[in-house]
Amino acid sequence: xxxxxxxxxxxxxxSGLLALLVLVxxxxxxxxxxxxxxxxxxxxxxxxxxxxxxxxxxxxxxxADFKGQVVLLYFGFTQCPDVxxxxxxxxxxxxQLLGAQASRLQVIFVTIDPERDLPAVLKGYTAAxxxxxxxxxxxxxxxxxxxxxxxxxxxxxxxxxxxxxxxSTLSYAFDPQGRLRLALRHEQSAQDYAHDLRLLLQxx
Amino acid sequence: xxxxxxxxxxxMMAVAAQAQVSVKDAWVRATVPQQQATGAFMQLVxxxxxxxxxxxxxxxxxxxxxxxxxxxxxxxxxAVPGLELPAGKMVELKPGGYHVxxxxxxxxxxxxxxxxxTLVVEGKDGKRQTLELKAPARPLNAAAQKDMSQGGHxxxxx
Numbered sequence: 001x002x003x004x005x006x007x008x009x010x011x012x013x014x015s016g017l018l019a020l021l022v023l024v025x026x027x028x029x030x031x032x033x034x035x036x037x038x039x040x041x042x043x044x045x046x047x048x049x050x051x052x053x054x055x056x057x058x059x060x061x062x063x064a065d066f067k068g069q070v071v072l073l074y075f076g077f078t079q080c081p082d083v084x085x086x087x088x089x090x091x092x093x094x095x096q097l098l099g100a101q102a103s104r105l106q107v108i109f110v111t112i113d114p115e116r117d118l119p120a121v122l123k124g125y126t127a128a129x130x131x132x133x134x135x136x137x138x139x140x141x142x143x144x145x146x147x148x149x150x151x152x153x154x155x156x157x158x159x160x161x162x163x164x165x166x167x168s169t170l171s172y173a174f175d176p177q178g179r180l181r182l183a184l185r186h187e188q189s190a191q192d193y194a195h196d197l198r199l200l201l202q203x204x
Numbered sequence: 205x206x207x208x209x210x211x212x213x214x215x216m217m218a219v220a221a222q223a224q225v226s227v228k229d230a231w232v233r234a235t236v237p238q239q240q241a242t243g244a245f246m247q248l249v250x251x252x253x254x255x256x257x258x259x260x261x262x263x264x265x266x267x268x269x270x271x272x273x274x275x276x277x278x279x280x281x282x283a284v285p286g287l288e289l290p291a292g293k294m295v296e297l298k299p300g301g302y303h304v305x306x307x308x309x310x311x312x313x314x315x316x317x318x319x320x321x322t323l324v325v326e327g328k329d330g331k332r333q334t335l336e337l338k339a340p341a342r343p344l345n346a347a348a349q350k351d352m353s354q355g356g357h358x359x360x361x362x
Contacts, residue, residue: 079307081233081243082272082299083279089347116240124236128344159283160266162241162307166280185277 037199038192039173039184048150048172048180053110053136056123061136063178069106070200071174075152077113077165078125083186087171088129090190095130097194101201107133112154112167114143175200225250225289225325230339232319233346237312243303244321244339247296250289257286258324265308272301289325317341
């Protein structure tokens with residue numbers, strides 16, 4: 001009597017294992033189809049669609065100017081002694097990690113302190129990290145609208161007869177079609193950034 | 205002669221202060237022309253419990269001790285009234301934490317400049333000591349050691 005029971009158990013175990021294998025294979029196949037980003041996937045987001053800002057030469061720039069390139073967009077201010085240099089140093093390192101593909105990456109630094117970040121300061125500042133970086137600014141109202149469109153928080157905080165700025169530190173990445181795809185966090189490494197930007201450059 | 209005595213006294217005071225609090229690896233982030241603020245970073249060790257209560261520099265109109273904090277991906281920078289220096293413990297002012305904020309800069313801080321800094325340290329007994337130092341300016345794109353440890357400064361191709 002025990003014999004057929006054992007056989008049944010064996011069949012069940014085998015089919016269970018088979019089901020598990022099918023499941024595992026299925027998962028792997030699903031993963032191959034879509035890119036796995038290390039940043040926050042914002043594909044299909046209804047915000048962060050475009051900007052209209054001015055470069056240090058006085059030209060108006062929008063996302064359409066960077067078609068075919070991956071754009072890494074960061075909001076900050078030049079008087080920032082800590083996070084902004086760290087973000088721009090990382091962006092310069094990302095360009096090195098991308099090697100020959102670096103020419104297809106445009107790093108953009110948007111000031112949330114246009115009052116003090118005059119075009120010459122902005123230009124000198126971004127160039128100090130990498131001459132290929134672009135600084136953009138708008139007037140107070142345009143800055144406010146842009147930050148709102150990108151869900152970027154910034155606030156003037158008085159200190160010592162002067163002021164400093166609180167601000168969001170996410171970096172946004174756009175694919176070569178100009179669509180917002182990712183938000184990368186400040187604590188992520190240059191390797192994480194390069195990994196995700198490479199995927200965007202492959203049109204994933 | 206009087207001058208010599210005075211400067212000798214100043215030197216001795218500085219030596220005495222250095223015995224209390226030592227400063228290592230002080231540096232200032234260089235700026236671009238017309239940039240009005242930057243930060244100074246360093247490592248402090250105090251022999252006895254003390255507090256860094258003030259910083260001054262002739263290159264800046266306003267100098268404050270700042271703490272940087274990240275709250276929900278938002279960077280906030282605030283002046284703190286002082287920075288505790290527990291006895292024998294290294295306190296690091298570095299990107300991602302504390303810094304001496306130099307505001308209303310009187311001119312550009314160029315890479316390689318030696319920036320004079322005065323630190324005022326207060327002991328538990330309320331006695332204040334001043335430390336004079338010169339911190340070299342490092343390029344604007346100088347990274348803190350810590351930021352590189354995550355990933356791959358060693359693996360980076362130059």
